[in-house]
Amino acid sequence: MAAVPTLARRIARSGVRPLCRWPLAWGRAARQPPGLPLAPCRAFSNNKILVELDESSGVAMMKFKSPPVNSLSLDFLTEFCISLEKLENDRACRGVIFASAVPRIFSSGLDITEMSGKSMEHYAEFWRAVQEMWLRLYGSNMVTIAAVNGSSPAGGCLVALSCDYRIMVENPKFSIGLNEAQLGIVAPFWFKDTFVNVVGHRIAERSLQLGSLYPAPEALKFGLVDELVPEEKLQEKAMAVMAQWLALPDHARQLTKSMMRKAVLDRLVAHREEDVQNFVSFISKESIQKSLRMYMEMLKKKKS
Numbered sequence: 001m002a003a004v005p006t007l008a009r010r011i012a013r014s015g016v017r018p019l020c021r022w023p024l025a026w027g028r029a030a031r032q033p034p035g036l037p038l039a040p041c042r043a044f045s046n047n048k049i050l051v052e053l054d055e056s057s058g059v060a061m062m063k064f065k066s067p068p069v070n071s072l073s074l075d076f077l078t079e080f081c082i083s084l085e086k087l088e089n090d091r092a093c094r095g096v097i098f099a100s101a102v103p104r105i106f107s108s109g110l111d112i113t114e115m116s117g118k119s120m121e122h123y124a125e126f127w128r129a130v131q132e133m134w135l136r137l138y139g140s141n142m143v144t145i146a147a148v149n150g151s152s153p154a155g156g157c158l159v160a161l162s163c164d165y166r167i168m169v170e171n172p173k174f175s176i177g178l179n180e181a182q183l184g185i186v187a188p189f190w191f192k193d194t195f196v197n198v199v200g201h202r203i204a205e206r207s208l209q210l211g212s213l214y215p216a217p218e219a220l221k222f223g224l225v226d227e228l229v230p231e232e233k234l235q236e237k238a239m240a241v242m243a244q245w246l247a248l249p250d251h252a253r254q255l256t257k258s259m260m261r262k263a264v265l266d267r268l269v270a271h272r273e274e275d276v277q278n279f280v281s282f283i284s285k286e287s288i289q290k291s292l293r294m295y296m297e298m299l300k301k302k303k304s
């Protein structure tokens, strides 16, 4: 299979629609002192993601709005990469906070329908998009904070793990973890490396083998998330942590981040095509397809 940069073409084709210059998301108007004009702010959105950049603070809010569960479909991943690239190239932006606009769910992880009943070409295109999302997010020069306002299994957990800091809503009904093994699939080496870098080898090994999902208070205990807050305090807390991180000179923080993450990033870059081939041959096995179908059926049955 040739290494066709299909995602790059999708990014080029896909338009990012500008919104208005004075957006309302995250209650900016409420924070503004009365009588003063609003600080410069730019917003853009596409079908699945809303972004608001506050130029005075250099902080962007990226909100996932792909109901019902913010699953990471090919379209979502493409739009995520476009939005992140736009912010990365914007000199006014120094930090991004990620949150969900869907109640109770941060992200349900990779869209299982993209990995089930499709062609080998489709699996390859999808997996390149997953790799691209992680390479851009884990390798971002910006300060990245996950404001985890809902459940965040598997690929959703990877998004949070790839950020510099994780703040989660203290609700024990919200869970987070790399539960791939429960679906009969395996977290690839770069998911594992990202996880190990956050929680350490022993906890990662046990959690990955068991496919464990942890309620927010459990996740805090071993550092899968950095702190818990009540839902109504999440935005304020994320802004405060961001201000702390942005108080340092960018170059020192960026070089340190790159030093800490480079080996893990380089490993995927060096084995990218091999990783695509591994994914395609693994996911297209009939036994794996059967496991995914059963898991989807289980999700549907749970409702009835």
Ligand SMILES: CCCCCCCCCC/C=C\CC(=O)SCCNC(=O)CCNC(=O)[C@H](O)C(C)(C)COP(=O)(O)OP(=O)(O)OC[C@H]1O[C@@H](n2cnc3c(N)ncnc32)[C@H](O)[C@@H]1OP(=O)(O)O
Binding pocket: 068, 069, 071, 105, 107, 108, 109, 110, 111, 112, 113, 151, 153, 154, 155, 156, 179, 180, 183, 185, 186, 187, 188, 278, 279, 282, 283, 296, 299, 300, 303
């Ligand atoms: C040798 C090694 C080689 C390497 C091989 C690599 C192999 C692959 C590695 C893949 C890595 C990562 C995988 C993933 O990320 S898989 C996704 C894992 N996600 C989950 O397990 C979460 C599943 N969902 C839930 O638990 C719940 O939906 C929820 C998120 C807790 C929300 O619960 P809810 O009650 O509010 O909503 P629910 O009714 O369950 O769902 C609403 C509809 O959404 C559908 N849905 C849910 N999650 C997904 C998903 N991830 N993908 C697609 N669709 C999803 C669900 O089926 C409902 O649909 P419908 O309304 O019934 O039609």
